[in-house]
Amino acid sequence: MATLRGKLLVAQSGGPTAVFNNSACGVIQEALKHEDVFDEIYGAANGIMGVLHEHIIDMRKESPQTIAAMRRTPASSLGTCRRKLDERDLERILDVCQAHNIRYFLYNGGNDSMDTAHKVHNMATESGYEMRVLGIPKTVDNDLVETDHCPGFGSAARLVALATRDVGRDTESGALTTTPINIMEIMGRDAGWLTGAAAIGRQDERDAPHLIYLPELPFTIDRFLEDVQKVYDRLGFVVIALSEGIRDPKGNLLMKSSSVDAFGHTQLGGVGSFLVQVVMEKLGIKARSNIAGTIQRSLIALASPVDREEAYLVGQMGVKYALEGNSGSMVSLVRESDDPYSCTTGLASLEKVANFAKEVPRELINEEGNFVTEAFLKYVTPLVGEMPPSYPRFEKQSVGQLLDPYQH
Amino acid sequence: MATLRGKLLVAQSGGPTAVFNNSACGVIQEALKHEDVFDEIYGAANGIMGVLHEHIIDMRKESPQTIAAMRRTPASSLGTCRRKLDERDLERILDVCQAHNIRYFLYNGGNDSMDTAHKVHNMATESGYEMRVLGIPKTVDNDLVETDHCPGFGSAARLVALATRDVGRDTESGALTTTPINIMEIMGRDAGWLTGAAAIGRQDERDAPHLIYLPELPFTIDRFLEDVQKVYDRLGFVVIALSEGIRDPKGNLLMKSSSVDAFGHTQLGGVGSFLVQVVMEKLGIKARSNIAGTIQRSLIALASPVDREEAYLVGQMGVKYALEGNSGSMVSLVRESDDPYSCTTGLASLEKVANFAKEVPRELINEEGNFVTEAFLKYVTPLVGEMPPSYPRFEKQSVGQLLDPYQH
Numbered sequence: 059m060a061t062l063r064g065k066l067l068v069a070q071s072g073g074p075t076a077v078f079n080n081s082a083c084g085v086i087q088e089a090l091k092h093e094d095v096f097d098e099i100y101g102a103a104n105g106i107m108g109v110l111h112e113h114i115i116d117m118r119k120e121s122p123q124t125i126a127a128m129r130r131t132p133a134s135s136l137g138t139c140r141r142k143l144d145e146r147d148l149e150r151i152l153d154v155c156q157a158h159n160i161r162y163f164l165y166n167g168g169n170d171s172m173d174t175a176h177k178v179h180n181m182a183t184e185s186g187y188e189m190r191v192l193g194i195p196k197t198v199d200n201d202l203v204e205t206d207h208c209p210g211f212g213s214a215a216r217l218v219a220l221a222t223r224d225v226g227r228d229t230e231s232g233a234l235t236t237t238p239i240n241i242m243e244i245m246g247r248d249a250g251w252l253t254g255a256a257a258i259g260r261q262d263e264r265d266a267p268h269l270i271y272l273p274e275l276p277f278t279i280d281r282f283l284e285d286v287q288k289v290y291d292r293l294g295f296v297v298i299a300l301s302e303g304i305r306d307p308k309g310n311l312l313m314k315s316s317s318v319d320a321f322g323h324t325q326l327g328g329v330g331s332f333l334v335q336v337v338m339e340k341l342g343i344k345a346r347s348n349i350a351g352t353i354q355r356s357l358i359a360l361a362s363p364v365d366r367e368e369a370y371l372v373g374q375m376g377v378k379y380a381l382e383g384n385s386g387s388m389v390s391l392v393r394e395s396d397d398p399y400s401c402t403t404g405l406a407s408l409e410k411v412a413n414f415a416k417e418v419p420r421e422l423i424n425e426e427g428n429f430v431t432e433a434f435l436k437y438v439t440p441l442v443g444e445m446p447p448s449y450p451r452f453e454k455q456s457v458g459q460l461l462d463p464y465q466h
Numbered sequence: 467m468a469t470l471r472g473k474l475l476v477a478q479s480g481g482p483t484a485v486f487n488n489s490a491c492g493v494i495q496e497a498l499k500h501e502d503v504f505d506e507i508y509g510a511a512n513g514i515m516g517v518l519h520e521h522i523i524d525m526r527k528e529s530p531q532t533i534a535a536m537r538r539t540p541a542s543s544l545g546t547c548r549r550k551l552d553e554r555d556l557e558r559i560l561d562v563c564q565a566h567n568i569r570y571f572l573y574n575g576g577n578d579s580m581d582t583a584h585k586v587h588n589m590a591t592e593s594g595y596e597m598r599v600l601g602i603p604k605t606v607d608n609d610l611v612e613t614d615h616c617p618g619f620g621s622a623a624r625l626v627a628l629a630t631r632d633v634g635r636d637t638e639s640g641a642l643t644t645t646p647i648n649i650m651e652i653m654g655r656d657a658g659w660l661t662g663a664a665a666i667g668r669q670d671e672r673d674a675p676h677l678i679y680l681p682e683l684p685f686t687i688d689r690f691l692e693d694v695q696k697v698y699d700r701l702g703f704v705v706i707a708l709s710e711g712i713r714d715p716k717g718n719l720l721m722k723s724s725s726v727d728a729f730g731h732t733q734l735g736g737v738g739s740f741l742v743q744v745v746m747e748k749l750g751i752k753a754r755s756n757i758a759g760t761i762q763r764s765l766i767a768l769a770s771p772v773d774r775e776e777a778y779l780v781g782q783m784g785v786k787y788a789l790e791g792n793s794g795s796m797v798s799l800v801r802e803s804d805d806p807y808s809c810t811t812g813l814a815s816l817e818k819v820a821n822f823a824k825e826v827p828r829e830l831i832n833e834e835g836n837f838v839t840e841a842f843l844k845y846v847t848p849l850v851g852e853m854p855p856s857y858p859r860f861e862k863q864s865v866g867q868l869l870d871p872y873q874h
Contacts, residue, residue: 351756
C-alpha cells in the first residue's frame, strides 16, 4: 500500500471529561512521530464548528511542554461542540478538507460524534476524496456500543464512587438529629452506568448507596417511597444514587412529568431536589440532595489512572490504525481479563456505533430494580483504578447506664 | 497542682467534615498515653445526645488499628448531633458526668457546640463539680472567632477550589455551542469563607471563578445579571461561585424571598438553580448549576494535608491543655507565618467563642462586591495544601482561511 501523505486533523466533540485532553494528546504526540506522512498536524477549534468555519490550529506550533501538560489538564483545550450535521455542512466539510489537503480525520467524542465521523467518512468515500476517518471514543455515560467501555467513564465513576461512599459516612454521622436521607443525583440521562458505579467500594449493608435507580427501568414514586422507608427502618439513614434521567412508567422524564402532575410545583432544580420534597412531604423524614453536575465529569484530581492511560491510548492508536490504512472505524477497547485487569484496542465499524446506545442490561440490575448486581460491579470496578481501603466502624461497646432513662 | 483523676469523655457535634475523625483520634490517642490520669476513655454516641441518654462507648475496647484508621475515615464515627440545650438538659448532663466520674469533657464542633461546651463548663463550675471542659474547633464554614481558622475548612476549601477550577475548564471547552454559564452553589449560610476559597489557584482572567458572591454583602439580581453579562461579553463563558446563603438587601435569604416575589415559582432546588432560571429568562444564555452539597464537607480523598494534621493536633492539644488544668477554653489555631506557613495552638475563652461568628470582613471583598481580594487569598491559600500545578492553554495559532466564510 502506497503511503497517503497529507495533513492530519484532530477534533473533539460533546460533553468534556476529566481525561478528554489525554486523547487529543495521544493523537498529537503519536502524529509528531510521523513527519514523513503528516505534512501538518491540525486541531479544529470547537470540534466540527472549527472545520465548518476554518478555525484551524497549527498543533506543531504549540510547545511540546504544553502538549504534554494536556495529560494533567481536564476537559478539552481544543474546545468542543454539539452540532447535528446537515447535507450542506457535509459539503462544506469536504470543501475544507480538500482545500487544506486533510487526509487524516480523527474525531473524538460520544454517540453523536461517531455519527458525525460516520457521515464524514461516507461523504469522502462517495465523492472519491481519499481521507481516512477514525472515531476516538469518549463519554462519561459509557453508552457507546462495540467497545467494552468508554474513556472518560472510569474517572467519573471513580468520583461518583468516592463521593457516594463519603456522603454515606456523613449522612450516617448525623442521622439521629439532622438529615438522615441523602439523594445523589448522578449524570447519565439514558444509561445508568455512572449511577450504578456509586456502589463500587461498598463493603457492608451500612455503606452507601443503599438504593440505586437507573433510567433503564420505569420509576414509580410509590415504590421508591416504600424502598426508602424500608431502609430507613432498618438502618436509620438512607443514601440513594439516582440517575438524572429516571423515567415514569410512560417513559417520560420524572423531572418533567411530576413537576406538573404530582404537586403542582414548577420544578427548577433537578429530579433529586424534587424527590427530596416528596420524601419530606410523604414520609416526614428530613432529606437533602447533592447534584455534583459537571464536577462529575471534570475533576481531574480524582481521575482513574486506568482511564487516563486508556484515553491516551485510544488517541494514539487512532493515528496508528489510520496509518495502517483503516477508515470508517472507531477505536474500541477490548477487555482481555478482569483480574488482573487488562485491555487492548480494536476497531469497530462507525456504522455499527453511530446512533446506538448501550444501556445497562436488565440482568445487571437486581430483581427489585433498586440496585446493581455483583456482575455489574465486577465489570465496572477495574475501570476506576484502585480504591482507597474501606473505612472501619467503631464497635461501640456500651459502658452501661447508671441512671434512669432520660425522657425530656 | 494535684492530679485530677477520673474519666475522659469526647463527643462530636454539628455538621461533619472530611477530617472530623482526625480530631477524635487525636483526643483518644493522646488520652491513651495517660493511664495514670484517665481511669477510662469514653466517647459519647451522637454528641451530647449520647450524654443525655447514656449512650456512652468504651474507647479502650476499640482496637488500636480501628482508632488509627480514623485518620483516613471521613465524618464522625462516634456520631454527631444538633441540639440546643435547656436547663433540664444541663442538669442531666451534670448527673451523667457525676454518675460516671467524668472529669474531662472534650467537645468537638462549631459555634453551637462551643455554646454547649460553655454551658457545661458553667454548670459544672457553679455546682462545684470539678470537671475540665475543653472545646475542640471544627467547621467547614471557618466562622469561629478567636482562632486563625477552623479544622475542616481547609479540606472543604481544597475541594471547592479544585472543583471550581476544573468546572471552569469544562465550561470553557463547550461554551460556544452548549452551556456557557455555570453556577457553583457553595456551603456557608452565614459566612463566605468557603465560597471565596473557590478562587484559590486562579492564575489568569480566563480561569474560574469569574464572579464570587458572599452572604456578607447584599445581593441584587440586577447587579448580578449585569456582572454576568459583562464577563460573558468579554470571555464567552462565566463561572460563578455563589454562597447558598446570599441575601437580598433586606437581609432575607434570596432562595426564600425570590422564589415567591420575583417569578411566582415554588422553589424546590437551591439558590443556584433559581439563578440559572433567572439568567436563562433574562439574559437568554444557557446556564446550569452544580450543588456539591455534603460532598464538599465529606470527600476525604481530596482532604488538605495541612488540615488533616491540624484537626488531629487540636484534639491532641485539647487533652494536653486539660491535663495542665485548663477548663472553659477552646483550643485555637495561631498562625505564626504565611510563607512558609506555620501554625501552633493556643487557648481561647469559650465565653468569647460561643455564639459569635466570624464573617468575611468587608476589606477582604473587592469594591464591586463580586470577588475576593489578594489578602483573602493570601490568608486561605496555605490552608488547602499544595495545589496541583496550573493548566496551560494552547496558543491556537490559526493556519489561515482558504475559503469564503461559512454562513450556514
